[in-house]
Amino acid sequence: MDLNFTPEEQEFRVAVRSFIDSNLPLDIASKVRNGSCLGKDDFVRWQKILHRQGWGATMWPKQFGGAGWSAVQLYIFDEECSAAGAPMQLPFGPKMVAPVIMAYGNRSQQERFLPRIVSGEDWWCQGYSEPEAGSDLASLRTKAERQGDYYIVNGQKAWTTYGHYADWIFCLVRTSNEGRQQAGISFLLIDMKTPGITVRPVIMIDGGHEINEVWFDNVKVPVENLVGEENKGWTYAKFLLGHERTDIARVGRSKAALKRLKQLAHREFANGRPLIEDQRFRDRIAQVELELMALEITNMRVLLADGKKHAPGPEASILKIKGSEIEQMLTELMMLGLGHYSLPRSFEALDAGARRQSADADYAAPLSGNYFNCRKVSIYGGSNEIQRNIIAQMILGL
Amino acid sequence: MNFDYSEEQLALQDTLRRFIDKEYRFDQRRTLAQSEDGFSREVWAQLAELGLLALPFPEEYGGLGGNAVDTMLVMEVLGRGLVLEPYLGTVVLAGSLIRDAGTLSQKDMLLPAIAGGELLMTLAHYEPGTRYEMNHIATTAKSTGNSYLINGAKSVVLGGNDADKIVVSARTGGGRRDNDGISLFVVGRTAPGLIIRGYPTQDGSRAAETQFDNVEVGDDALLGTKDGALPIIERAIDYAIVALCAEAVGIMTALNEATLDYLKTRKQFGQPIGRFQALQHRMVDMVIATEQARSMATLSAVRVDSIDAAERRRVVSAAKAYVGQSARSVGQAAVQLHGGMGVVDELNVSHYFKRLTMINATFGDTDHHLGIFSDLLLAD
Known part of the structure; x- marks a missing residue:
């Protein structure tokens, strides 16, 4: 039993920190720290910088161009990125489709797609959910019919995050109606420029545009874009779910957010004193810090145990539930910390003379929006209720 | 970084678990709880064997040189068995005080006797009306030249009715709530003027109210630095808190096993009640709370030995507050999911729940330790 990082891991942390210090663009860091919306260019610029360093896909094995880091190294990297205000690496390419292509794709698919993911050239999005297939994903109906060397795809995908930026979409499509629902699903890679694809924005609760509907109208997809075998897509989808996990607890992000919350509580005033001196508010910060301290250890326990058996387990659901709850507590407290200044949607609208002393527009404006937006984290990626079902079935045998 | 126990630790855990499963069944434990002593001296001798x-004592005093992680591992198993024997008071509390503050001759005299199972001890520190305040000591020890006269009262002394010797804190200087001026003395249970009123506690163990009326002890009874005992007491109680957190985790784990088993076997509406999603999700939350508590207990066990006093304070209070919250919710949920069977004396569930609840009230409850942790944020 040893909870210390080894000297090598500590050196690694120093190296990561110094790389980020000298390479993370200041404009990006400032947007991340203030909780502002990032554009495509922000993500891609950072990905290219990481790629040049050989860190474009830190969790991949070396043979595919990854860094081949251990679970602890990945955690340290994530923690340092979060603390410095680096953009979150979007999961869809490197963490979701890539492991599936590595495990089940053929050689030409691996050579064609993987290098462009790690370099940031291709932006991927996920075509899983549909209007009638949310938590019950296996009931999906988007159809792919084989016609010669092509699949003809028809249907609609929902909740497609950053679909409007994407070059490619990986889709679960129905290729058979025989037998169990799960047995008729295939995993298809589709070029977003193919004729017949329409992307429509869905505006989020905070007014931002992250998600989309994606419509397929007789979209011709070459058969060579099928991953693995036809009708085996559900197996690959389940495999993928397990690989989304290195950062599923989001401990690094939440540690950075906790730090910002404490700064806010020192800057804001209540009854003529810094808000941190208000015991009721301080106790609420303390409570979320306790949750996060425990999760940090639970996260390491799961990561290190996984490292030994090399197979993702349902314990990730525990990390998802706790991690999302903590993230939501933190965003809520940051909003509450602003008092009635959580109301204005934009601080530019306020007259300069009326602008309050204690907080400036830069850090205060997005906080309520973040609270509203963050309600999504207990819904996406399998809602927390679905995660509880997974634990009940897979861990507890209920 | 790793969370693995060593081979020796695993062997110890395994041996102890087999002993508890075989020799400390729930029905045996119930009989013991109602006996005169409230525990078994044979079991105590076997634990010594x-x-x-x-475990936590240096080898030169007959010890095994174990650390707080070893104690954690033991306490988890003791929790699982709802063990009544006075391990916490004797080995963890008094034992660490003597180990850390005793003179060579005190260590020589007391530690091998504790290790051999011949000597029961405890700490008498808290006083009536002071709740969890560590420095609020009104008991006095007046020097008479080559001895001290102790006067005062100590409340809820764990295992106080059976202890052969009691380590008592008393003022040798300073005002009633000063940090300085507190000293420790080792007092034999038969000392004239020492009145011990023992009683059973809610969870079936034993404690005592003690009264010191001109109890005279020699200079050599002084344990540690005169006037400077508070930091030593705090550290010993922190060890005890870490041990209690581990005990609570052991109990929560056992409660989860019992509850899961009940959900799979108890049938209503023609099916096992574990088929119902409302109950499944509650069970899942019990498991999550227990794993989170295990993480926090582990963190405190690893850090309590190695860090400076301020960081130790932060981590130990964090663990006590957090494990206390988990223990409350897991205990209440286990009772609820057992339905009527959760509130009867016959089943171990109610006993586990009571022990968890009493652990929460010992050495500072959740609010107390959350308050300490929270106030440290002011300095952040």
Whole structure:
């Protein structure tokens, strides 16, 4: 039993920190720290910088161009990125489709797609959910019919995050109606420029545009874009779910957010004193810090145990539930910390003379929006209720 | 970084677990709880034979040189067995005080006796009306030249009715709530003027109210630095808190197993009640709370030995507050999911729940330790 990082891991942390210090663009860091919306260019610029360093896909094995880091190294990297205000690496390419292509794709698919993911050239999005297939994903109906060397795809995908930026979409499509629902699903890679694809924005609760509907109208997809075998897509989808996990607890992000919350509580005033001196508010910060301290250890326990058996387990659901709850507590407290200044949607609208002393527009404006937006984290990626079902079935045998 | 126990630790855990499963069944434990002593002296001797009572002591005093992680591992198993024997008071509390503050001759005299199972001890520190305040000591020890006269009262002394010797804190200087001026003395249970009123506690163990009326002890009874005992007491109680957190985790784990088993076997509406999603999700939340508590207990066990006093304070209070919250919710949920069977004396569930609840009230409850942790944020 040893909870210390080894000297090598500590050196690694120093190296990561110094790389980020000298390479993370200041404009990006400032947007991340203030909780502002990032554009495509922000993500891609950072990905290219990481790629040049050989860190474009830190969790991949070396043979595919990854860094081949251990679970602890990945955690340290994530923690340092979060603390410095680096953009979150979007999961869809490197963490979701890539492991599936590595495990089940053929050689030409691996050579064609993987290098462009790690370099940031291709932006991927996920075509899983549909209007009638949310938590019950296996009931999906988007159809792919084989016609010669092509699949003809028809249907609609929902909740497609950053679909409007994407070059490619990986889709679960129905290729058979025989037998169990799960047995008729295939995993298809589709070029977003193919004729017949329409992307429509869905505006989020905070007014931002992250998600989309994606419509397929007789979209011709070459058969060579099928991953693995036809009708085996559900197996690959389940495999993928397990690989989304290195950062599923989001401990690094939440540690950075906790730090910002404490700064806010020192800057804001209540009854003529810094808000941190208000015991009721301080106790609420303390409570979320306790949750996060425990999760940090639970996260390491799961990561290190996984490292030994090399197979993702349902314990990730525990990390998802706790991690999302903590993230939501933190965003809520940051909003509450602003008092009635959580109301204005934009601080530019306020007259300069009326602008309050204690907080400036830069850090205060997005906080309520973040609270509203963050309600999504207990819904996406399998809602927390679905995660509880997974634990009940897979861990507890209920 | 790793969370693995060593081979020796795993062997110890395994041996102890087998002993508890075989020799400390729930029905045996119930009989013991109602006996005169409230525990078994034979079991105590067997624990000594297993090396448990020697665990945290240096080898030169017959000990095994174990650390807080070893104690954690033992306490988890003791929790699972709802063990009544006075391990916490004797080995963890008094034992660490003597180990850390005793003179060579005190260590020589007391530690091998504890390790051998011949000596029961405890700490008498808290006083009536002071709740969890560590420095609020009104008991006095007046020097008479080559001895001290102790006067005062100590409340809820764990295992106080059976202890052969009691380590008592008393003022040798300073005002009633000063940090300085507190000293420790080792007092034999038969000392004239020492009145011990023992009683059973809610969870079936034993404690005592003690009264000191001109109890005279020699200079050599002084344990540690005169006037400077508070930091030593705090550290010993922190060890005890870490041990209690581990005990609570052991109990929560056992409660989860019992509850899961009940959900799979108890049938209503023609099916096992574990088929119902409302109950499944509650069970899942119990498991999550327990794993989170295990993480926090582990963190405190690893850090309590190695860090400076301020960081130790932060981590130990964090663990006590957090494990207390988990223990409350897991205990209440286990009772609820057992339905009527959760509130009867016959089943171990109600006993586990009571022990968890009493652990929460010992050495500072959740609010107390959350308050300490929270106030440290002011300095952040």
